[in-house]
Amino acid sequence: MSIVVTAASGHFGRAAVESLLARGADPASVVATSRRPESLADLAERGVDVRRADYSDPDSLRTALAGAERVLLVSGDEFGQRVAQHTAVIEAAVAAGASLVAYTSAPHADTTSLALAAEHAATEKVLLAATADEGVDHVLLRNGWYVENYTGQVDTFLEHGVVGATGEGRVSVALRREYAEAAAAVLLGDGHAGATYELGGEAVTLAEIAAAVAEATGREVAHHDVTVSELEQVLLGAGLPEPAAQTFADVDRGIAAGELQVPTDDLTRLLGRAPLGLRDAVREALGA
Ligand SMILES: NC(=O)c1ccc[n+]([C@@H]2O[C@H](COP(=O)([O-])OP(=O)(O)OC[C@H]3O[C@@H](n4cnc5c(N)ncnc54)[C@H](OP(=O)(O)O)[C@@H]3O)[C@@H](O)[C@H]2O)c1
Numbered sequence: 001m002s003i004v005v006t007a008a009s010g011h012f013g014r015a016a017v018e019s020l021l022a023r024g025a026d027p028a029s030v031v032a033t034s035r036r037p038e039s040l041a042d043l044a045e046r047g048v049d050v051r052r053a054d055y056s057d058p059d060s061l062r063t064a065l066a067g068a069e070r071v072l073l074v075s076g077d078e079f080g081q082r083v084a085q086h087t088a089v090i091e092a093a094v095a096a097g098a099s100l101v102a103y104t105s106a107p108h109a110d111t112t113s114l115a116l117a118a119e120h121a122a123t124e125k126v127l128l129a130a131t132a133d134e135g136v137d138h139v140l141l142r143n144g145w146y147v148e149n150y151t152g153q154v155d156t157f158l159e160h161g162v163v164g165a166t167g168e169g170r171v172s173v174a175l176r177r178e179y180a181e182a183a184a185a186v187l188l189g190d191g192h193a194g195a196t197y198e199l200g201g202e203a204v205t206l207a208e209i210a211a212a213v214a215e216a217t218g219r220e221v222a223h224h225d226v227t228v229s230e231l232e233q234v235l236l237g238a239g240l241p242e243p244a245a246q247t248f249a250d251v252d253r254g255i256a257a258g259e260l261q262v263p264t265d266d267l268t269r270l271l272g273r274a275p276l277g278l279r280d281a282v283r284e285a286l287g288a
Contacts, residue, residue: 001029001069001070002029002031002067002068002069002070003020003025003029003030003031003068003069003070003071003072003187003188004031004032004033004064004065004068004070004071004072004093004098005017005020005030005031005032005033005072005074005187006033006053006055006071006072006073006074006089007033007034007074007075007076008032008033008034008040008043008050008074009034009035009036009039009040010074010077011148011176012074012104012176012179012180013032013034013072013074013180015176015177015180015181016072016074016180016181016183016184016187017030017032017043017048018177018180019177019180019181019183019184019185020184020187020188021046021048022184023184023185023188024188025184025188027043027046027047027048028047028048028049030048030049031048031049031050031051031064031065031067031068032048032049032050032051033050033051033052033053033064033065034050034052034053035052035053035054037050037051037052051063051064052064053065053089055076055078055081055082055085055086055088055089056078056081056084056085056088058088058091058092061088061089061091061092062092062095062096064092065089065092065093065095065096065098066096067096068093068096068097068098069098069099069100070098070099070100070101070102070187071089071093071098071100071101071102072102072104072183072187073086073089073090073093073101073102073103073104074104075103075104075105075119075120075123079119079243079247080119082119082123083119083122083123083126086103086119086123086126087123087126089101090123090126090127090130090136091130093130093136094130094134094136098136099136099137100136100137100138100139100187100192100193101127101130101136101137101138101139102138102139102140102141102183102186102187102192103123103124103127103138103139103140103141104141104143104179104183105117105120105121105123105124105140105141105142105143106120106142106143107142107143107144107172107198107200107259107260107261107262108142108198108259108262109121109124109140109142110124112254112259113254113257113259114250114251114254114259114260115246115247115250116247116250116251120142124140127140131194137193137194138193138194139186139192139193139194139195139196139197140195140196140197141179141182141183141186141197141199142196142197142198142199142262143179143199143200144171144172144173144174144179144198144199144200144201144260144262144267145171145172145173145200145260146173146174146175146176146179147173147174147175147176147201147278147281147282147285148175148176148285149173150162150173150209150213150282151213151282151285151286154213154217154286157210157213157221158217158219158221161210161221161222161223161224162206162207162209162210162213162221162222162223162224163224163226163231163234164206164223164224164225164226164231164252164255165225165226165227165228165230165231165249165252165253165256166205166206166225166252166255166256167225167256168205168256169205169252169255169256169257169258169261170203170204170205170255170258170261171203171204171206171255171260171261172200172201172202172203172204172260172261172262172264173200173201173202173203173204173209173278173281174199174200174201174202174267174275174276174281175201175275175276175281175284175285178201178267178271178275178276179199179267181270181271182197182199182266182267182270182271185270185271185272186270197266197267197270198262198263198266199262199266199267199270200260200261200262200263200264200267201264201267201275201276201277201278201281202264202275202277202278202281203261203262204278206223206225206255207223207225208278209278209282210222210223211223212278212279212282212283213282213286215279215282216279216282216283216286216288217286217288228249228250228252228253229249231248231249231252232245232246232249235248235249
């Protein structure tokens with residue numbers, strides 16, 4: 001069986017390939033694609049089939065996905081272009097005769113009011129239409145928030161504290177490698193066709209995240225709860241362009257409203273164990 005993982009040069013795609021191999025996939029059956037195949041040279045040395053694919057270049061996608069049976073479409077990061085890009089990947093998968101496409105989406109993508117999820121919702125629709133019209137099976141991997149979204153800001157947190165507009169709202173977090181392992185389980189397993197998985201670990205407040213970072217670093221980490229428009233100003237002041245500041249402030253609005261909270265059942269079932277709790281996940285992400 002040939003399994004294609006797109007965006008394998010990114011953190012998630014790379015972790016998905018590693019999980020496939022760790023779960024016993026034959027390296028020769030795994031195709032890892034990237035715009036920068038040279039960044040995957042170590043995987044090629046281990047026998048993985050490395051191919052160039054650019055979501056904005058349909059010819060490259062047709063070549064990269066030739067022979068694909070199952071495809072993990074990892075969402076791209078070029079906002080505003082992603083629906084067309086993801087559609088091109090789905091079309092290439094259909095043209096290759098793939099039997100299944102799994103897509104990394106966002107929590108409650110079809111109902112959420114989060115601006116960030118709009119391109120995910122639109123991609124899901126394209127994929128569902130491909131199932132109806134072309135017969136390719138789909139799996140929606142609605143990944144919750146990465147713990148790394150927070151731990152990646154540890155220097156800022158230590159200097160300025162954690163600034164957010166989430167109030168008492170909770171966000172379901174797990175390590176990126178845990179979501180990637182769940183994706184690998186789906187790609188290698190049976191019985192997932194047509195499934196929508198709402199994936200997330202422990203549901204935590206921003207104050208709890210600040211406390212976990214403080215514990216892992218042994219430093220004080222303040223938590224400042226502000227309004228959504230105050231947060232937007234803070235992000236603008238930190239140099240983010242206006243659309244990004246608006247989008248990230250909108251995420252906190254969504255967290256406050258419970259829109260990024262999901263039960264842990266789906267992730268636990270796919271992993272075959274519970275995801276790490278917040279404190280352990282933060283410690284791992286910080287290498288503490
Ligand atoms: N759930 C969450 O909390 C969360 C957080 C952040 C992001 N995300 C989403 O999850 C995705 C994977 O996360 P990540 O941590 O792996 O992100 P990442 O490390 O930043 O990697 C992004 C990947 O997208 C690839 N990509 C972007 N545009 C592409 C294009 N036109 N053609 C082919 N590949 C393209 C990049 O390839 P190159 O190496 O060629 O640039 C890279 O491999 C992100 O792209 C984003 O959609 C989710």
